[in-house]
Amino acid sequence: MALLEVKSLNVCYNGIQALWDVSFSVEAGTITALVGSNSSGKSTTMNTVAGLLKPASGSILFQGEAVTTLNAYQRVEKGICLVPEGRRIFPHLTVKENLEIGSYVRRCRKHMRYSLEWVYELFPRLKERNNQAAGTLSGGEQQMLAIGRGLMSEPTLLMLDEPSIGLAPVIVNLLFDLIVGINSKGVTILMVEQNLQKTLEIAQKVYVLETGKIVVEGRGEELLCCDDIKKAYLGM
Amino acid sequence: MDAIAQVVLAGLIMGGVYALIALGLNLIYGTMRLLNVAHGELIMFGAFAAYWMYTINQLSPLFSLLLVAVGSALFGIFIFFCLFNPLLKRSQSQDMMAANSLLIFFALSIIMQNIAVFFWGANLRSYTYMSKVIHLAGVPVTANRLLSFAIGVVLCLGCYLLIQKTLVGKAIRAVIQDRECCKLMGINVNKIYIISFAISFAMAGVAGVLLSMYYVFSPFMGLPYTVIAFIVVILGGMGNVGGSLLAGFILGLVSSVGTALTSPGLESVISYLIFILVVLFKPKGIFGKGF
Ligand SMILES: Nc1ncnc2c1ncn2[C@@H]1O[C@H](COP(=O)(O)OP(=O)(O)O)[C@@H](O)[C@H]1O
Ligand SMILES: [Mg+2]
Numbered sequence: 001m002a003l004l005e006v007k008s009l010n011v012c013y014n015g016i017q018a019l020w021d022v023s024f025s026v027e028a029g030t031i032t033a034l035v036g037s038n039s040s041g042k043s044t045t046m047n048t049v050a051g052l053l054k055p056a057s058g059s060i061l062f063q064g065e066a067v068t069t070l071n072a073y074q075r076v077e078k079g080i081c082l083v084p085e086g087r088r089i090f091p092h093l094t095v096k097e098n099l100e101i102g103s104y105v106r107r108c109r110k111h112m113r114y115s116l117e118w119v120y121e122l123f124p125r126l127k128e129r130n131n132q133a134a135g136t137l138s139g140g141e142q143q144m145l146a147i148g149r150g151l152m153s154e155p156t157l158l159m160l161d162e163p164s165i166g167l168a169p170v171i172v173n174l175l176f177d178l179i180v181g182i183n184s185k186g187v188t189i190l191m192v193e194q195n196l197q198k199t200l201e202i203a204q205k206v207y208v209l210e211t212g213k214i215v216v217e218g219r220g221e222e223l224l225c226c227d228d229i230k231k232a233y234l235g236m
Numbered sequence: 237m238d239a240i241a242q243v244v245l246a247g248l249i250m251g252g253v254y255a256l257i258a259l260g261l262n263l264i265y266g267t268m269r270l271l272n273v274a275h276g277e278l279i280m281f282g283a284f285a286a287y288w289m290y291t292i293n294q295l296s297p298l299f300s301l302l303l304v305a306v307g308s309a310l311f312g313i314f315i316f317f318c319l320f321n322p323l324l325k326r327s328q329s330q331d332m333m334a335a336n337s338l339l340i341f342f343a344l345s346i347i348m349q350n351i352a353v354f355f356w357g358a359n360l361r362s363y364t365y366m367s368k369v370i371h372l373a374g375v376p377v378t379a380n381r382l383l384s385f386a387i388g389v390v391l392c393l394g395c396y397l398l399i400q401k402t403l404v405g406k407a408i409r410a411v412i413q414d415r416e417c418c419k420l421m422g423i424n425v426n427k428i429y430i431i432s433f434a435i436s437f438a439m440a441g442v443a444g445v446l447l448s449m450y451y452v453f454s455p456f457m458g459l460p461y462t463v464i465a466f467i468v469v470i471l472g473g474m475g476n477v478g479g480s481l482l483a484g485f486i487l488g489l490v491s492s493v494g495t496a497l498t499s500p501g502l503e504s505v506i507s508y509l510i511f512i513l514v515v516l517f518k519p520k521g522i523f524g525k526g527f
Contacts (some may be wrong), residue, residue, distance in 0.1 A: 014328075050420060088417040090410045100403060101410050105422035109403070125414030153422060 001064055003028040003188050004049070004080075004157055009058035011041075011048050018044045022058070026157065026205070029234070031179070031189045033199045033220070035234065036209035042192040045209070046161045050082035051075045062157070072087060077105045078158035083163065085192075087146040091135025095126050098134050098145055102152025119148040122178070138222050140171040145179075151182065157159075158182065160191040164198075196234050198210045200224045208234065241375045243330045243496040244489065249381050251488025254444040257461055258468035258480040260436035261396055266412035266431045266475035269330060270320075274345035275440055275465055278308060281348060282444020283453040284356055290363055297365055297449050301387070304441040312437030316342070316430055324426070331472025345458060347471045352455035362452040380449040387446060392481050395435070399477050412475045454461025460504065473521025483522065512516065 018033035019041050026032045034042050047053045049060055051072030060068045065171055067075055099119060103112045111215050120127040123144045129137060134145055143163055150158055159192040160179070164172045176198050183189050193199040199208060200220040208216040208229075216229055261275050282304045289295035289303070327333035366379040399405035404493055411418050411428045443461075447453065468487050472479030487510065494506040496504050514522065 052416065052419060071424075072419035073424045074424045076420065082420050084420060088414055088420075090413045090417070092413055093406065093409060097409075101418075101421050101423070104403065106408060108422075145269055149421070150403060153508050 002026060003063060004190065005061040005200045006045075006049065007059045007061070009048060009060070010056045011044055011053055013044075013057050017056075019048070019055075022209075022212070022214055024207045024214060024217065026064065026188060026190050028156075028188055029183075029186065030204040031183050031191065031202055032205045032207070033203035034190065034192045034207050034209060035098075035196060035199060036228055037067050037235070039211075040209040041212040042209055043161055044212075046159050046190075046192060047084075050080060050084075052082075054172065054217070069139050071232065073105075074156075076153055077107055079154070080159070081150045081153045081155035081157070082159040083146045083150040083161065085161040085165075087142045089134045089137075089142050089145050089149070093134055094131050095134050095137070095145060096131065098149050099126070099152050102149035103154070105153055108152065108154050112152070115152045119151055122151070122181075140167050140175075143167060143171075143175065145188065147178070147182075151187075155187060157188045157190060160189065162192055162194060164193060172198070197224075238374055239496075241373070242377075245372070245375055245377055246381075247489035247492030249377075249385045249388075249488070250492060251485035252385050252392065253443050253446055253484075254464060254468050254488050255392050255481045255484025256388055256439045256446075257465040258472065258484045259392070259477060260439035260443075261462075261465040262469045262472070262475065262477055262480040263408070263432045263436045265469065266477060267408060267415070267451050268320075268337075268429055270334060270341075271466075272341050273338065273462055274341045274348060274458075275436075276460065276462035277345045277348035277352075278311075278440035278458075279447065279461050280352060280453060280455060280458045282308065282441035283448035283451075283457070284352060284361075284455075285441070285443075286354075286445040287361055287363055287453070290365060297445055298383075301442055301445045304445050305438045308441030309434040309438040310482045312433035313430055315437075316433045320429070320433075321426070324429075325487055331465040345462075349455050349458065354486070356455065360452045360454045363448070363498075364405060365449050367450075376448060384446040384449055390486075390497055391439070391442065395439070396478060396481055404428075408432065409477070412477075463504075464507060468509055470511060471514050471522055473523055476521060476523060479521055479523040486522075 001094060004026040007023050007150060009019050009022040009185050010017065034045060036042055048055055059066055062078055062080060067078060099116055100112060103109060125141055126145055126148055137145060164175055167175065179189060180202055200223050203220040206218060206220050206223050207214050212214060256418060257279060261272060264270055264272050286297045286300045289300040290297055296359045297352050323336055366383060370379050370382060371377050398410055407423050408428055411425055416426055468483045469480055471485065471487060472483030490510060491503055491506045495503050
């Protein structure tokens with residue numbers, strides 16, 4: 001049984017359909033990636049899994065249990081956490097307060113202190129900036145904070161929507177190493193990325209979205225090797 | 237010298253009340269982006285409740301303060317569930333929500349005014365409680381004003397600590413900044429709204445009790461206080477709860493000094509003048525956006 005199973009998702013924005021019969025699954029312990037051109041529906045898919053959007057039809061199973069009717073905050077309690085596109089850190093809270101908010105759910109409050117230590121170990125930069133307003137961090141640091149904040153909820157499934165966007169190449173390399181590192185600690189990852197080369201290298205499973213439909217799926221290495229697919233769908 | 241001290245003290249006392257009412261208004265504005273134009277009527281109800289309990293049941297305002305706080309908070313929760321919860325579910329957009337809620341709050345203010353007129357009449361009222369004059373370092377001040385100031389400061393500090401230090405307070409500030417993202421943090425945003433309503437209504441009711449100890453009040457006293465609260469919120473920054481507290485004291489001081497230098501009749505003119513200056517030169521409030 002897969003950790004996350006998404007079945008025939010149809011999602012509309014004010015009557016305009018953005019996702020058509022999207023089905024995919026994420027196996028426990030893997031890195032799974034969702035790729036596709038701009039406006040292909042990647043964020044819509046992620047937001048629907050996180051519970052910010054309600055699908056017109058379809059179902060979402062997490063650990064075998066239907067979570068389709070749960071609100072976003074209830075899904076965090078179940079272990080689904082989305083680090084949204086554009087980081088969305090709380091600029092006027094300090095770095096530490098942002099992280100504390102990350103472990104707001106009841107399941108995590110008790111271990112807040114340990115989680116903080118773990119995140120600070122992962123991102124020593126954040127510890128140095130502990131008491132600084134999050135809005136004053138650099139872009140890379142803000143992304144680290146957004147991921148750290150997500151980890152504070154001790155997720156079973158961590159979803160990352162375009163984590164590398166707007167970051168310098170050096171930082172991007174660091175970020176991908178970190179994602180692999182987090183995954184090796186047992187956190188399952190579902191990510192959306194623009195950086196295809198790197199994503200195909202680290203993802204075990206890749207789904208390609210085009211205008212709201214899944215058009216290709218395969219293992220990362222497979223897609224990397226297959227020039228036809230790379231040309232047709234990924235523009236590589 | 238004494239005259240100056242007296243003016244400053246009067247300003248601080250008024251400022252405490254302003255801070256309380258502005259804090260409440262700003263809490264609902266910050267978390268939900270809704271402007272409660274019935275805020276002044278909550279103050280009015282608090283004043284009448286204290287009056288009623290004191291004159292009929294000889295209940296000290298210090299005690300009715302607690303009852304009014306709890307009662308107002310419950311009233312806020314009741315209003316939220318009856319009127320705003322359905323509205324939140326039905327509204328397609330924030331604009332629609334804001335427009336409809338303004339109508340609701342406006343209706344609420346008219347209904348509350350009329351209830352007050354119906355039960356208590358339209359006359360100005362007041363009562364005497366702890367009106368003994370105390371000399372504070374030579375400055376004469378009535379005991380009830382001093383008490384009101386002390387309670388106001390304690391409540392302001394309490395609210396400030398709640399919002400700055402507790403996890404719920406941090407969640408409130410996070411909701412003020414980005415409510416969609418808060419859902420992704422596992423925050424039940426509706427619960428934060430309810431807490432905001434409860435605190436906001438309670439603070440307004442308490443402010444009414446404090447005012448009633450030394451001011452006259454009537455069913456129509458609400459609007460000027462709504463306006464003052466609004467001015468303080470603009471001064472301190474929309475959504476900046478800590479800013480409201482400071483700005484409340486600042487406005488209290490400035491209008492006290494201003495009226496002392498000119499004439500008491502100009503009090504509201506001075507408030508509006510400050511308001512216009514701030515909107516012109518510091519539209520984001522005197523503290524910028526830090527909260
Ligand atoms: N809030 C919204 N309201 C209306 N349409 C939207 C909204 N968000 C996204 N869309 C539309 O849905 C489609 C998919 O968008 P999105 O999921 O953001 O794509 P991606 O993340 O792959 O770039 C696009 O056509 C976009 O215009
Ligand atoms: Mg996107």
